[in-house]
Amino acid sequence: MSRSDTPASRPASPIWHPFTQHALQGEMTPIVRGEGAYLYTPGGERIIDAIASWWVVTHGHRYAPIINAIKAQADQLDQVIFAGYTHPPAEALAAGLVAVTPEGLDHVFFSDSGSTCVEVALKMALGYWRNIGQPRNGIIVMEGSYHGDTIGTMSVGARGVFNAAYAPLLFDVAQVPFPEKGREDETLKALETLCAQEPAAFIVEPLILGSAGMKMYGPDILAAMKRICEAHGVLFIADEVMTGWGRTGTLFACEQAGVVPDIACYSKGLTGGSLPLAVTMCGHAIFDAHYSEDRTRTFFHSSSYTANPIACAAGHANLQVWRDEPVPERIATLQARQARHLERFRADARFDDVRQCGTITALDLKVSDAGYLADVGPRLRAFFAERNLLLRPLGNTIYVMPPYCVTEEDLDLIYGGIAAAADMIG
Numbered sequence: 001m002s003r004s005d006t007p008a009s010r011p012a013s014p015i016w017h018p019f020t021q022h023a024l025q026g027e028m029t030p031i032v033r034g035e036g037a038y039l040y041t042p043g044g045e046r047i048i049d050a051i052a053s054w055w056v057v058t059h060g061h062r063y064a065p066i067i068n069a070i071k072a073q074a075d076q077l078d079q080v081i082f083a084g085y086t087h088p089p090a091e092a093l094a095a096g097l098v099a100v101t102p103e104g105l106d107h108v109f110f111s112d113s114g115s116t117c118v119e120v121a122l123k124m125a126l127g128y129w130r131n132i133g134q135p136r137n138g139i140i141v142m143e144g145s146y147h148g149d150t151i152g153t154m155s156v157g158a159r160g161v162f163n164a165a166y167a168p169l170l171f172d173v174a175q176v177p178f179p180e181k182g183r184e185d186e187t188l189k190a191l192e193t194l195c196a197q198e199p200a201a202f203i204v205e206p207l208i209l210g211s212a213g214m215k216m217y218g219p220d221i222l223a224a225m226k227r228i229c230e231a232h233g234v235l236f237i238a239d240e241v242m243t244g245w246g247r248t249g250t251l252f253a254c255e256q257a258g259v260v261p262d263i264a265c266y267s268k269g270l271t272g273g274s275l276p277l278a279v280t281m282c283g284h285a286i287f288d289a290h291y292s293e294d295r296t297r298t299f300f301h302s303s304s305y306t307a308n309p310i311a312c313a314a315g316h317a318n319l320q321v322w323r324d325e326p327v328p329e330r331i332a333t334l335q336a337r338q339a340r341h342l343e344r345f346r347a348d349a350r351f352d353d354v355r356q357c358g359t360i361t362a363l364d365l366k367v368s369d370a371g372y373l374a375d376v377g378p379r380l381r382a383f384f385a386e387r388n389l390l391l392r393p394l395g396n397t398i399y400v401m402p403p404y405c406v407t408e409e410d411l412d413l414i415y416g417g418i419a420a421a422a423d424m425i426g
Contacts, residue, residue, distance in 0.1 A: 024378065029385065034061030037406040039390065047388045050402050050414045054392075055210070055242050057273030059321060060405040066272045069317035073310045082110065082306040089312035096319040097279060100251065102260040105281040109299075110307035114241035114267040115148025117278035118203070120301055121263045122152050124286055125201040125235045131289040131297050138199030139171075140191065140234070143178045146211035147203065147239050156203050158212065161373060174199065178209065179217045188224055195232035201263070202229050203237040206253035207357055210242045213372070213397040214362035216355050219257035226259045235262040235286075241278070245269030246331045247401065249358030251322070262286065271314035272321065273403075330404045334359050337408060338400065341415040350422045362399040365422060371395045380421055389417045 011022055031047075033040040037060060039047040049057065059066070073089060080087055094108040109124075111117045122139065129136040139156055146162070147153040154163040155170040163170065174194045179187040191202065206222050209215040229236040238261035243253035245268065250256055254264070263286065267278035290299045305311075321327065338361050345351045345363050352364040367376045374395035384391040391398065391414070398418055402410070 036060040037403045037410055045388055047390050048402075048406070048410050048413060049390045050400050050406075050410075051390060051392055052401050052403050053273060053390075055247070055401055056268040057403045058245050058269040058318075059272050059327070060403045061273075063272055063274070063321070065321050066274050066314050066317045069313045070274065070310055073313035077309045079305065079308055079310075083302060087307075087309050087312070089309045089316055090307040093312045093316040093319065094279075096316060097266075097281065100319065100322070101264065101266075101281060102252065102254055104260045104283050105264055106284050107282050107287040109280045109282075109301075110312075111278045111280065111301075112276050112303055112305055112308075112311075113148075113278055114239075114265070115150045115153045116303065117241065117265040117267055117280045118147045118156070118237075118239055119150055119152045120280040121203070121237045121239075121265050122156065122201070123301055124263055124280065124282055124299070125237065127297075127299060128235065128286045128289045129200050131292075136198055136200040138194075138197065139173045140194050140199055140202040141173045141175055142187075142204050142209070143175050144209050144212035144215060145203075145205055145239075146209070147205075147241075162211075178212075178215060179221045184217070184221050187221065188228065191225055191228050195228055195234045198232065199234055201235035201237050203239060205239050206243055206259070207248050207256065208243060208253070208360065211394065213364075213394050214355070214357075214360060214399045216357045216362075222254070222257035223259055226257070226261075237261060237263045237265070239265045241265055241267045245318075246327065246404065247358055247360055249331060249335055251328075270318065271311060272318040274318075275308075275311040275314045277308070277311040277315050327404065331359055334402070334404055334406065337411055341411050344415070344419070348419075348422070350425075359404065360399065360401045362397055363418075365393075365396045365398060365425065367396045367425070369396075376425060379425070383421050383424055384417055387413075387417045387420070389414060391417070 017028060030042055031039045032042050037049055039049050077087060097108055098106060109120055111120055141156045144158050146157045151169050154166060156173055176187050176190040226236050238254050240252055244266045254261060263280060263282045265280055271277050290297055335358055338359060339356060342354055342356055342361050345354045350366055352366055354363045365376060367374060369375055372395040377393050377395045380393045400414055
């Protein structure tokens with residue numbers, strides 16, 4: 001970069017923020033405290049966290065049972081290599097996960113983010129086929145999907161503005177269309193055709209595609225896709241990074257379709273949103289394909305912080321919250337409240353496709369330039385920020401995904417802010 005290309009000014013902070021165009025966004029909003037559904041600025045302003053801080057916070061910020069477990073574990077063991085060693089929080093969490101996830105997910109591989117647990121899933125699938133002597137390499141994906149920002153996860157996600165600069169690094173995949181209402185058969189026929197070519201796996205976000213604009217489809221379609229994969233021996237990977245931990249109304253989205261994935265990816269709400277942690281779970285067949293005295297069949301994947309004890313303690317505490325507290329009832333209450341608030345927009349001609357999946361609601365503001373890079377997106381974000389609402393529209397798609405502790409008064413402010421935003425846009 002020549003000196004003539006150097007920006008006239010740069011942010012005062014050296015931090016490079018994610019999904020942020022610093023040339024267009026000024027100073028970041030400082031946050032010093034969180035509690036329940038709220039975030040607090042240094043000046044004491046209270047912000048309603050209407051998107052659970054990028055879909056991770058479930059029970060609320062600084063939820064006492066989880067925070068207490070973190071503190072207690074920090075006094076015992078902070079970190080230990082996980083190759084050749086183990087520790088109680090990881091063992092307890094793994095056993096708990098096997099107990100609550102769909103029956104048949106018998107093995108737990110730890111990692112630290114949604115992207116990495118999907119990378120692990122892809123490597124598991126390819127390793128399985130290689131180790132059983134049937135090297136299948138193809139991956140099928142769904143149009144518009146998003147699975148992360150690492151090379152493998154970008155490869156199995158939608159090609160576009162998110163990854164155009166990195167296209168030379170990405171591997172080819174086959175794609176089925178999103179099952180639009182009334183055109184679901186096109187998706188199923190395309191999947192049938194591709195599965196007949198004996199690929200390694202099909203990866204899908206069950207029930208709802210998040211970053212694509214909260215696009216939703218029914219459990220019957222999810223179940224039909226799983227049956228097609230089973231008929232052709234294609235591994236079925238469920239990316240439940242966002243959809244897990246109650247977001248779709250059940251603990252995991254696959255439950256609604258009666259689907260047991262061959263491989264499942266869980267993160268975000270795994271620790272209640274308190275610490276980064278992820279797991280990739282699979283059945284005996286995939287584990288056994290790597291189980292051998294031949295060291296070349298080892299599953300070669302790790303990170304330095306695999307199964308960090310403090311993060312695992314947070315995850316185990318989260319499982320205990322689900323066991324001991326009426327979380328499903330809280331989710332059902334939030335789901336019903338969200339549905340009531342959404343009704344006001346169904347007859348509003350300024351909005352399109354008013355929709356809900358569990359505790360997630362979404363609606364599209366009618367504008368001339370729709371899509372993720374729609375100019376209305378930053379305007380909406382700034383408008384909500386002025387009203388102390390943390391809402392981050394996906395272009396002209398406004399969605400609400402709050403912590404389960406959000407109150408009726410909070411929802412009044414959130415949905416009132418969305419209505420006011422439409423007035424502002426005109």
